[in-house]
Amino acid sequence: MADPRKxxxxxxxxxxxxxxxxxPHLPVTPAQIIAEGRRAVEAGAAILHLHARNSDTGAPDQSVAAFQAILPALKETGAVxxxxxxxxxYMTVEERTAPARHFAPELASLNMGSMNFGLYPMLARYRDLSQAWEREHLEKSRSLVFRNSFADIATILNTVGAGGTRFECECYDIGHLYTLHHMIAGEGLTPPxxxxxxxxxxxGIGAHAEDVQMMRRTADRLFGDRYLWSVLGAGAHQLPLAAMSAAMGGHIRVGLEDSLWAGPGRMARSSAEQVAAVASILSGVGHVMATPDEARDMLGLKG
Ligand code: KMH
Ligand code: ZN
Structure with missing residues (x-):
């Protein structure tokens, strides 16, 4: 029998x-983010995708100091x-890249195009945003364009990549796959x-099964066996698309950044609950979760 897929x-x-x-379960203080990271790794996550927050307000905080408060403890989990x-x-590229330039992690996200970012319709459903910054976030989000020009992408590749960091290339639509393909030729991105x-x-693209198939087929055509495909379903799409990715031989991303839910009408109490749901999907189809070291190997990370 063949080995189970990792x-x-x-x-x-x-x-x-x-x-x-x-x-109430969204982690914002360093202690909460660290505890959530440990739980997620115990549940089987190989990679921790990290943002930091201001401890007092819970607002995003992209300062080196905010990441310094969480990184040493999260590195100890052994996760990528x-x-x-x-x-x-809402931040400039300079602000956005400060922690990755400073810490030179094994992996950093790289957003592959500019887009309207569908925050407003989601935020507008919440009637009781209690803090001023949250209400401002709602107001600003209506006219928000998430900017990732070709020059921005190249800047991130060249500055963050200089530290040996490799990239989680976030593609929100088919066109972003073509941008990635273009950048490979021009900017020295190497496989996998x-x-x-x-x-x-x-x-961005929808969450219909046809959207998922189209994304996969296009990526296969552009990158062949030189890429690893992972699926992130936003909000209520998270776990159904995780199951679809498992069935299609893909990798999976979950966590409270992407969805606050653990099932229909049921809020997740922790990101680890979503990781555990993925573990049971994978065991149901005979796959296993890759360890952090297996992930390092598969992604060609510096370790
Ligand atoms: N929240 C995700 C949909 C990033 O951090 O670079 C997008 C994301 C972006 O993870
Ligand atoms: Zn993110």
């Missing part, structure tokens, strides 16, 4: 989109550390490429 599970612990008023370069979509396909975020 699936890399990434866990995104807090992000910059959801706010404390939306869920993936630092965001998306930061918050880690393609994180993001589904169901308004402004």
């Amino acid at each position: 699936v890399i599970v990434s866990c995104a612990l807090t992000g910059a989109i959801h706010t404390p008023s939306m869920s 550390i993936n630092i965001t370069t998306g930061g918050s979509p 490429f880690f393609v994180q396909s993001v589904f169901g975020l308004l402004g």
Whole structure:
């Protein structure tokens, strides 16, 4: 019998989109983020995708100091550390890349195109945003364009990549795959490429099975066997698309950054609950979760 397929599970612990008023379980202080990271790794996550927050307000904080408060303890989990370069979509590229440039992690996110970022419709459903920054976030999000120009992408590749960091290439639409393909030729990106396909975020591709298949087919055509395909379903799409990715031979990303839910109408109490749900999906189809070291090997990370 063939060995079981190893699936890399990434866990995104807090992000910059959801706010404390939306869920009491969203980690914002260093102690909460560290505890969530440990639980996610115990549940089987190989990669921790990290943002940091201001401890007092829970607002996104992309300072080196905010990451310094969480990184040493999270590195001790043994997981692959993936630092965001998306930061918050209101920040400049200089601000967004500061922690990844400073810490030179094994992995960093790289957003592959500019887009309307579907925050407003999601935020507008929450009536009781209790803090001023959360209400401002709602107001600003209506006219938000998440900017990732060709020059921005190249800057991130060249500055963050200089430290030996490799990239989780976040593709929110088919066009972003073509941008990645273009960047490979021009900017010296080397395989294996880690393609994180993001589904169901308004402004990007939808979360229908046909969308998922189209993304996969296009990536196969462009990158052949030189890439690893991972699926991120936003909000309520998270676990259904995790199951679809498992069935299609893909890798999976979950976590409270991407969805506050653990099932229909049921808020997740922890990112680890979502990782555990993925573990049971994978065992149901005969796959196993890759360890952090297996993920390092598969992604060609510096270790
Ligand atoms: N929240 C995800 C949909 C980043 O950090 O670079 C996008 C994300 C961006 O993870
Ligand atoms: Zn992120």
